Amino acid sequence: MSRFGRAGKMDSLAGFRKEPSGSSVPDGLLKAARTSGHLNLSGRGLTEVPQGVYRLNRDSPDEAQQDVSFGRADRWWDQTDLTKLLLSSNQLTRLSDDIRLLPGLATLDLHDNQLKCLPSALGELQALQHLRLSHNQLTSLPVEMWNLKNLVSLSLQQNLLENVPEHLGQLSHLTELDLSNNRLKELPSGLGHLTGLQNLHLSHNQLSRLPDSLVRLKSVKVMDCSSNQLSDLPPHLSEMLAMEQLNLRHNKLSSLPKLPALVLKDLYVGNNHIEQLETEQLACLTAISVLELRDNKIKKLPAEIGSLSTLTRLDLTNNDVDALPASLCLLPNLKVLCLEGNPLRGIRRDLLAKGTNELLKYLRGRLKEEPEAADGHTAVTLPSQATVNVHNIQTLKLLLYSGKQVADIPDEQFDAAANKNVTAVDFSKNELTAIPSRLLELQSSVSDINLAFNRLSCCSLDVCLLQQLTRIDFRNNQLSDLPQEMRNLRKLCSITLKYNRFKSFPEVLYQIVSLETVLLGNNQVNEVNPSRLMKLVHLSTLDLSNNDLLKIPPELGLCSSLRHLSLEGNPFRTPKAAVVAKGTEAVLEYLRSRIPA
Structure with missing residues (x-):
């Protein structure tokens, strides 16, 4: 083909067009945003917001500045104001004052970035209704932000805030407020002015009291005050008559407070001192x-x-x-x-x-x-209240000596259980520092042992000889390791080791293929080997919550037998808390997606 023929297929307008700006945001996205009013730039590794985003509604498209023809779909004069801007999961460290150039914004999502401060110009976005700032590094908020009178939801979760000013009460249209996972020691009394509030999240702070003005929040349906230092609640809390769900877990309450009763459906007061x-x-x-x-x-x-x-x-x-x-x-x-x-x-x-x-x-x-x-x-x-409970031993096949606060189990208990085919032993809530050696006398029948809430610092080899064991409960002791001989317990299905001193996943547990349940929460475990866990083909429940796991290996997602996996309360960064909150299936799916091809 001649060079004249090739020339016939060239772009005749090429000389009038500008070269691409080199922005990390494709022009096609900006073009579509002018029509839809929505722009999603989440997860693009942005360290700053491109200037073209701020000027999206100020500058007309390149085509409009040239004497060219274009189709109906490209008509720049039909553009709409940007109302929704998603910038989450990037690496933004600052937000420019040019944000004021987007006055039509109704939704601004900046969560999961590295913002340490916000521009005062943010307060000029009077149309803003939804502002998401969670998972950043904010230590303070600009006073102008409290001018956002149309704000409906405000998320400040997982920041570094130590206080919130009284001006918070100016956000009169707010229905959802999330201040969880910060460093708050008190709340402003102005909180009581948010009379339209329906969802209030205050968990994982350092609150020792709640303001009395809280009782004016007559519309609140869900309130989460878990993981704080509350020892009591405002006396008129019962006046919050719209309350449907109240979470007070992990506080210092010594009694059940007087609560709203009319529609309260879910009440969580676990891990207190009641x-x-x-x-x-x-x-x-x-x-x-x-x-x-x-x-x-x-x-x-x-x-x-x-x-x-x-x-x-x-x-x-x-x-x-x-x-x-x-x-x-x-x-x-x-x-x-x-x-x-x-x-x-x-x-x-x-x-x-x-x-x-x-x-x-x-x-x-x-x-x-x-x-x-x-x-x-x-x-x-029990019908019998004798020192040795014969009814338990003969009828229930249970040797029960719990909550006596003793350092040794009396011999008369074992004497009474001799040749009675006892299947369960409960010596929990005592002061045992060693596992009673006479347990071996029950080795032909015992399958369930409860030694929780004692002072055991090591596990006796005698336990490894109880071949019929299917369940062991060692929670709330001082154990830091388990003997390798425990691998001989070929019928062991469940082991509870919560609230001990394990710094690593017990080596021997990788070798007990019969295990179905491993509860290892509230220890100091810093790693787990997924390739070895995969060999536990019956393992369906694994609790690793509240440990020191800095990294969750993606290969853990290949443990296909798992039906319940608890990872909350660890310092790892991925998967994100939002993924963990969705449950085991979502976590495993996420981990599998992270496995290198």
């Missing part, structure tokens, strides 16, 4: 569905708990309850009852493992058998 449940406070929870009281010091359940007819889930894990009120088994909607880690008398551990329905059926049977107590309250307790 010792007693007041009858009056329980009776007013007329709409309660989920009541979490785990990891407290509750010794007794009032019979009035049976009046909570809407209750579907009751979690009493790791308390000091030794007897259950008969009324508990009459709750019509109760679907889940968690009692693990309590020194219950008269209920076998294997019965607890069968689930709520079987347990409630058992309790109903006991209710029919046992006469009403002298004080008018019926409780499920």
